Amino acid sequence: MSGFDVVRFAEALRHGHGGRVGIGYHAHGTEPDAHWVELALPYHPDLIGDPESGVIASGPIATLMDMATSMAVWRRRGRFLPHATLDLRIDYLRAARPLQTVVGRGECYRLGRSIAFVRGQAHDGDPDDPVAHVAGTFMLMDGWA
Amino acid sequence: MSAAPLPPYARLLGLxxxxxxxxxxxxxxxxxxxxxxxxxxxxxGAIAGLLEVAAVAALRHALAAEGDARIKPVNVTVDYQRGGRDRPTRAAATIARLGTRIANVEARAWQDDPARPIATARVNFLLVREPEVGRKAGETLS
Known part of the structure; x- marks a missing residue:
């Protein structure tokens, strides 16, 4: 079992950029090897990137997936340890529907000594019809000044 | 620059x-x-959002010269190079290629020194041009 308490950590993230965007806890894997975390991004007018359609900007989805994949790393490592995002690639498969909550699932599929490899998907109601797919890496900062 | 005001998300970032x-x-x-x-x-995520807004702004600026088009982000790849510290961050983008249907845009964000970016991004956009926008440059639009 991971010693990293996802629910409690997600509450602590209510301040800062994640809190401003409105991201909160949704679900996480509880089996010993299930290193995934889901966070929710409720629709809010402040997130709109295209005022004509009411579709939210892509930036909040980047934040959602950065956080969900980060928490998946801590889940896998068993506790919070600082890391820095090295790169994050996001494919926007389609626009998220206005008024729908976006759910992002992050997964740490490989944990190296220096680098954590992550991937994830976001959907707005149907996990089989995702809005975004991400792949990224985090540089582990343990032992750094 | 397009006359369109910055969208609500850009205001959330304080841009x-x-x-x-x-x-x-x-x-x-x-x-x-x-x-x-x-x-x-x-x-x-805020850095990624800033870079994407900068990419959109640069693309709208470039498209303004040849009539407007609807733009849809297809993907973005952000490389983080330095931590963003307690000071203002600036971001700008250049259009690597402006095609008929696809635009490849390169954005960068920096703090003190434009030559030392804190992050860069490649953003690819799908362009949906209105039929009358497809005319050759120089042709007068009535």
């Missing part, structure tokens, strides 16, 4: 618009709680 010497758009993001990640540093 304001400047122009460089060529008249190209530069977005400025102040440091603050709304864009904070781990203590003392910008959130990677």
């Amino acid at each position: 304001t618009l400047e122009e460089d010497a060529d008249g190209s758009p530069v977005l400025v993001m102040p440091f603050g709680t709304d864009v904070l990640g781990r203590p003392g540093f910008l959130h990677g």
Whole structure:
């Protein structure tokens, strides 16, 4: 079992950029090897990137997936340890529907000594019809000044 | 630059618009709680958002010369190079290629020194041009 308490950590993230965007806890894997975390991004007018359609900007989805994949790393490592995002690639498969909550699932599929490899998907109601797919890496900062 | 105001998400980030010497758009993001990640540093998601807004602004600026088009982001790849500290961050973008249906845009964000970016991004857009926008440059639009 991971010693990293996802629910409690997600509450602590209510301040800062994640809190401003409105991201909160949704679900996480509880089996010993299930290193995934889901966070929710409720629709809010402040997130709109295209005022004509009411579709939210892509930036909040980047934040959602950065956080969900980060928490998946801590889940896998068993506790919070600082890391820095090295790169994050996001494919926007389609626009998220206005008024729908976006759910992002992050997964740490490989944990190296220096680098954590992550991937994830976001959907707005149907996990089989995702809005975004991400792949990224985090540089582990343990032992750094 | 398109006359369209910045969207609500850009206001959430606290962005304001400047122009460089060529008249190209530069977005400025102040440091603050709304864009904070781990203590003392910008959130990677806020940096990604800033870069994408800068890419959109540069693309709209480029498209303004040949009539407008609807633009849809297809994907973005962000490379993080330095932590974002407690000071304003600026972002601008250049159009690597402006095709009929696809635009490849390169965005960069920096703090003190434009030559030392804190992050860069490649953003690919799908362009949906209105039929009358497809005319050759120089042809007068009535």
